[in-house]
Amino acid sequence: MTNPDDIRNKAAAGRANANSQDGKRAKTIQILGGLFVLTLVVGLIGAGVYAKSQSQKLSVTPEAVTEYDSSAQLPKGVTAQNGYGVPVGKQDPTAPKAELYEDFQCPACGFLEQANGKNIIDTAVKGDINLTLHPMIFLDRNFPESQLASLRATMALGCAVDAGKTAEYHSGVFAMQPSKEGDGFTDQQLLDLGKKVGIEGDSFTTFETCVSSAKYKGWAQNSQLHAQDRGVQGTPSFFLNDKLIDTAIVADPAGFAGVVAEARK
Numbered sequence: 029m030t031n032p033d034d035i036r037n038k039a040a041a042g043r044a045n046a047n048s049q050d051g052k053r054a055k056t057i058q059i060l061g062g063l064f065v066l067t068l069v070v071g072l073i074g075a076g077v078y079a080k081s082q083s084q085k086l087s088v089t090p091e092a093v094t095e096y097d098s099s100a101q102l103p104k105g106v107t108a109q110n111g112y113g114v115p116v117g118k119q120d121p122t123a124p125k126a127e128l129y130e131d132f133q134c135p136a137c138g139f140l141e142q143a144n145g146k147n148i149i150d151t152a153v154k155g156d157i158n159l160t161l162h163p164m165i166f167l168d169r170n171f172p173e174s175q176l177a178s179l180r181a182t183m184a185l186g187c188a189v190d191a192g193k194t195a196e197y198h199s200g201v202f203a204m205q206p207s208k209e210g211d212g213f214t215d216q217q218l219l220d221l222g223k224k225v226g227i228e229g230d231s232f233t234t235f236e237t238c239v240s241s242a243k244y245k246g247w248a249q250n251s252q253l254h255a256q257d258r259g260v261q262g263t264p265s266f267f268l269n270d271k272l273i274d275t276a277i278v279a280d281p282a283g284f285a286g287v288v289a290e291a292r293k
Contacts, residue, residue, distance in 0.1 A: 157268070
């Protein structure tokens with residue numbers, strides 16, 4: 029099993045070196061067959077607060093974040109030892125370990141959610157896999173006009189986790205992905221989604237305060253750093269017992285059932 033401390037230590041020097049080089053960017057590559065746009069991560073991606081006016085529209089370019097924030101507040105159930113991921117389902121330690129890396133602005137991630145997202149979550153709820161969601165925020169650098177939509181959506185997810193609506197909010201964000209990549213989400217959309225998934229009364233007041241205060245900014249940045257240190261090259265990326273599974277298989281219910289069954293032997 030991968031040791032998170034070893035990953036973080038080995039990656040620290042690499043991040044420092046990468047930060048001094050040119051070409052720190054992300055790019056998308058169209059995969060033949062028309063099923064997915066795999067978003068490849070290149071260089072150092074962080075989240076910050078640098079704003080500028082561009083074509084009369086506010087753009088926000090994330091600054092590089094090179095170190096983990098050990099003081100960052102974490103959503104319920106999230107730990108540094110688990111790579112800052114969000115646990116979903118029974119969390120049976122004897123079940124195959126499953127890890128899903130996604131960016132809320134990633135179209136291929138949205139396709140995966142539409143094609144097989146509910147089944148993946150249901151498999152975790154049944155205890156057939158030990159699932160952890162790892163949100164990433166690197167597409168904020170590709171799309172500054174989104175005004176840190178990946179970061180804001182991830183922070184809102186953390187608030188929904190506290191409200192006990194992890195799976196519902198996760199799928200809800202992907203369901204409202206705009207048709208044009210980079211258009212992002214408004215703060216109001218993220219708040220309204222909380223109500224839509226059933227966060228009500230005092231729980232919604234807490235959720236609203238959590239979202240508006242950017243309570244989980246540090247957590248979102250830590251989650252991104254973990255993905256970089258893990259060597260995640262694109263989204264979506266699904267690991268089963270530390271083995272990267274082809275996204276086409278994960279998106280196919282029968283194919284997904286097959287690899288899970290094999291991992292459970």
